[in-house]
Structures are given as structure tokens and as C-alpha cells.
Amino acid sequence: MRIQGTAFPPRSSVRYEAELDVSQANFLSLRVDGDIISCQKQDVEISVPVGNLPIRFAFPDGWVFVVERSAEVSAWLKRNSKSGFVDKIESNVMAWLVAVVVCLGVVLGGYFYALPWVSEKVAQSLPDSVSVSLGNKILETFDNNWQASELPLEQQQAIRQRVTQHLQQLDPLPYPVEIIFRSSDIGANAFALPGGKVILLDQLVELAANEQQLDSIILHEIGHVHHRHMMEKLVHSSILSVGVALLTGESSGIVDNLAGVGVFFLSNGHSRQAESEADHFAKQAMVKIYGSSEPMAEMFELFQQQDSLDVPEWLNSHPDFEQRIQAARD
Ligand SMILES: [Zn+2]
Structure with a gap:
């Protein structure tokens, strides 16, 4: 499978059209500007997926490949277990609801229990x-x-x-x-x-x-x-x-x-x-x-x-x- 995206050379913001070949089991190959940069998958730093933000592949030699989040990319990330915790939570409405309830609980608990308790202690001292x-x-x-x-x-x-x-x-x-x-x-x-x-x-x-x-x-x-x-x-x-x-x-x-x-x-x-x-x-x-x-x-x-x-x-x-x-x- 090949993914189309944008690549940036080391310490530069020049943009190149690039293609990432993810079809090999343990290797990633980046075709950019007539070159092929190949390295072990484990050596490439892949950003944690958050929502629909682009995914960033940082190669050890400094090249960075950026790709928009697509169904294809998501599927590959999932297969390669790069679907992050935040991503999992985001896709889980239940988890969000629980988070909201917990936050509310902390705020209300603070207001109705912690605040009066602290007020009493401060007033007494x-x-x-x-x-x-x-x-x-x-x-x-x-x-x-x-x-x-x-x-x-x-x-x-x-x-x-x-x-x-x-x-x-x-x-x-x-x-x-x-x-x-x-x-x-x-x-x-x-x-x-x-x-x-x-x-x-x-x-x-x-x-x-x-x-x-x-x-x-x-x-x-x-x-x-x-x-x-x-x-x-x-x-x-x-x-x-x-x-x-x-x-x-x-x-x-x-x-x-x-x-x-x-x-x-x-x-x-x-x-x-x-x-x-x-x-x-x-x-x-x-x-x-x-x-x-x-x-x-x-x-x-x-x-x-x-x-x-x-x-x-x-x-x-x-x-x-x-x-x-x-x-x-x-
Ligand atoms: Zn009274």
C-alpha cells in the first residue's frame, strides 16, 4: 500500500510531494524528490493519532512525512497498533460521558463538600x-x-x-x-x-x-x-x-x-x-x-x-x- 502525502527535509520547511510505501512488513520506504529513504518501521516515530489531525512520520535521518487522516491511513494505523489512547476515548461516547460526569462530580463535590469544609477550618483559624x-x-x-x-x-x-x-x-x-x-x-x-x-x-x-x-x-x-x-x-x-x-x-x-x-x-x-x-x-x-x-x-x-x-x-x-x-x- 502506498500513501500520498507531504515530506519535509531535515531542518527545512520546503515541501515535497511524497509517497510512503507501507506494504513491507517491517520497513517503511519514503519516495521523495527522486530518492527512496528506507528504514525499519520501529525506527520511525509515528505521531499518536488525535481526532482528524494529520499523522506525522519522523524518519531517523530527519525527514518528516505528513499525511492527512483518511480511512486508509486509520486502518493501517490500527493494524499497526498505533491507534492511541486519546483516539480510542474520542471514538467512545460512553467514555466521554463518564469523563463529563466525573468532571461534574469533582466540581460539585468541591463546591458542596470541600469548600464548606475548608471554609469552616479557615474561619476557625x-x-x-x-x-x-x-x-x-x-x-x-x-x-x-x-x-x-x-x-x-x-x-x-x-x-x-x-x-x-x-x-x-x-x-x-x-x-x-x-x-x-x-x-x-x-x-x-x-x-x-x-x-x-x-x-x-x-x-x-x-x-x-x-x-x-x-x-x-x-x-x-x-x-x-x-x-x-x-x-x-x-x-x-x-x-x-x-x-x-x-x-x-x-x-x-x-x-x-x-x-x-x-x-x-x-x-x-x-x-x-x-x-x-x-x-x-x-x-x-x-x-x-x-x-x-x-x-x-x-x-x-x-x-x-x-x-x-x-x-x-x-x-x-x-x-x-x-x-x-x-x-x-x-
Ligand atoms: Zn439565624
């Missing part, structure tokens, strides 16, 4: 000063829209003192908790910032029918502090933005945007899992402090009865609403 100053930055941003609290100072003081007493009955927290009062037209709500600041809006304090009900929400927020949920989320989104920055080459503003990201997360609430962890913490604490977690369920119901479009942070995962009230009661 960051120095407290980072969390505290980040919390201050986020509060500054919020304060552009929030007003000073109108609660009487004595009432603020009484709530702070009560929380201090409660904390003495609980396990030590990663940061000292500081209760901060603000007023806002977003309605009854409370937030835990990274670094231990817990913000109570006047509207929440007014909504609570008694101390126990209010404390259940404060304890829920302290649950977020206990689990460092805010820092985890911030680290999580930082890793994502660094990832995006690496992919897109756009790296400015990663650090600048962190406070903004924090505001976004607080406004949009925590994940369902974070909420149930905070609920669980609050429930245990309520039972320890007051002997019952019923006020927590009552507080959830109070909010449910409110005619408000603003979903408070502590009731963010709406579909679980009834379930969470039930869990507080069980």
Missing part, C-alpha cells in the same frame, strides 16, 4: 481581630441606613445585663458578645456580625411579648456567633471570588468587597443548615436558662402573624417555617 474588624466594617455599612435606637437606655441596659447573665450559664463563645441597639424600617429583626456583635432592632424588641421570647431570638443569634457562621460564609465567598479572580484575571476589590458581601449575606439570611444549628443552640440554651423552649416557638408564631414582607434573618428559610416552630416545641 483566623485571628479574632480579623472577625472583629470585619464586623465593625459591616456595621458601618448598615449604619448608613439604620437609625439610633429609640429604646430607653434603662431597657437597653436591662437586656444587656440579662444576656451577660445568660452567657455565664453557657459554654464559652469564640468572641465576647456585645449587644447593639438600632432602629430600622426593615421591621423586626436581629443580626449576628462576625466578631460577636449582635444587633437588635427596636421593632424586634417591641414585637416580643416578654423577656423570654426576646431572649430566644438573641440566643439564636448567639448560636450563629457560637458556630462562627458569618465568618464561614465570608471565607466561603472569598475563596469563590479568589477562584473567579484566578479564572478571569480580575483580582481587584476582593478585600474591599468583603464588607459588602457581609451586608448581602446578613440581609439574605444564612443557609438552612446554619439556621437549624442556631435554632438548636437557642433551644438548648432556653431549656437550660428558662427550663423551656416554648417562648421560642411563640416568638416564631408572633412573627408569622405579622403582616410583613420582610423576612427576618432568623426565619429566613421560609419553607421550613412550620417545621422550625415544631422543632422549637418538641
Whole structure:
């Protein structure tokens, strides 16, 4: 069998029409420019076939013969077992599908399992000063829209003192908790910032029918502090933005945007899992402090009865609403 192609002399890009004779068992002969270059097949370097790319035969003396991929060439390559691994995979749809599924699995697994795990570890190993100053930055941003609290100072003081007493009955927290009062037209709500600041809006304090009900929400927020949920989320989104920055080459503003990201997360609430962890913490604490977690369920119901479009942070995962009230009661 003879194959028509193009040949290039050693260290030259001059092209010659050429013919490769592949009919002998162990020899390849290249007819080019009136010459015949013959050598052992094993001494000729044949490129690995990939898709429809041309095949390259490099002869030991430097001549290179290039041939387009044709059925004839493919058949010869196959007989001479030069059909490469990539070629085999390419022709195998199943293998491609498996490869795609494996890639997806790695990406999704990384996103849903590895990333949260890494975020938790990083959040726990960051120095407290980072969390505290980040919390201050986020509060500054919020304060552009929030007003000073109108609660009487004595009432603020009484709530702070009560929380201090409660904390003495609980396990030590990663940061000292500081209760901060603000007023806002977003309605009854409370937030835990990274670094231990817990913000109570006047509207929440007014909504609570008694101390126990209010404390259940404060304890829920302290649950977020206990689990460092805010820092985890911030680290999580930082890793994502660094990832995006690496992919897109756009790296400015990663650090600048962190406070903004924090505001976004607080406004949009925590994940369902974070909420149930905070609920669980609050429930245990309520039972320890007051002997019952019923006020927590009552507080959830109070909010449910409110005619408000603003979903408070502590009731963010709406579909679980009834379930969470039930869990507080069980
Ligand atoms: Zn919450």
C-alpha cells in the first residue's frame, strides 16, 4: 500500500510531494524528490493519532512525512497498533460521558463538600481581630441606613445585663458578645456580625411579648456567633471570588468587597443548615436558662402573624417555617 502525502527535509520547511510505501512488513520506504529513504518501521516515530489531525512520520535521518487522516491511513494505523489512547476515548461516547460526569462530580463535590469544609477550618483559624474588624466594617455599612435606637437606655441596659447573665450559664463563645441597639424600617429583626456583635432592632424588641421570647431570638443569634457562621460564609465567598479572580484575571476589590458581601449575606439570611444549628443552640440554651423552649416557638408564631414582607434573618428559610416552630416545641 502506498500513501500520498507531504515530506519535509531535515531542518527545512520546503515541501515535497511524497509517497510512503507501507506494504513491507517491517520497513517503511519514503519516495521523495527522486530518492527512496528506507528504514525499519520501529525506527520511525509515528505521531499518536488525535481526532482528524494529520499523522506525522519522523524518519531517523530527519525527514518528516505528513499525511492527512483518511480511512486508509486509520486502518493501517490500527493494524499497526498505533491507534492511541486519546483516539480510542474520542471514538467512545460512553467514555466521554463518564469523563463529563466525573468532571461534574469533582466540581460539585468541591463546591458542596470541600469548600464548606475548608471554609469552616479557615474561619476557625483566623485571628479574632480579623472577625472583629470585619464586623465593625459591616456595621458601618448598615449604619448608613439604620437609625439610633429609640429604646430607653434603662431597657437597653436591662437586656444587656440579662444576656451577660445568660452567657455565664453557657459554654464559652469564640468572641465576647456585645449587644447593639438600632432602629430600622426593615421591621423586626436581629443580626449576628462576625466578631460577636449582635444587633437588635427596636421593632424586634417591641414585637416580643416578654423577656423570654426576646431572649430566644438573641440566643439564636448567639448560636450563629457560637458556630462562627458569618465568618464561614465570608471565607466561603472569598475563596469563590479568589477562584473567579484566578479564572478571569480580575483580582481587584476582593478585600474591599468583603464588607459588602457581609451586608448581602446578613440581609439574605444564612443557609438552612446554619439556621437549624442556631435554632438548636437557642433551644438548648432556653431549656437550660428558662427550663423551656416554648417562648421560642411563640416568638416564631408572633412573627408569622405579622403582616410583613420582610423576612427576618432568623426565619429566613421560609419553607421550613412550620417545621422550625415544631422543632422549637418538641
Ligand atoms: Zn439565624
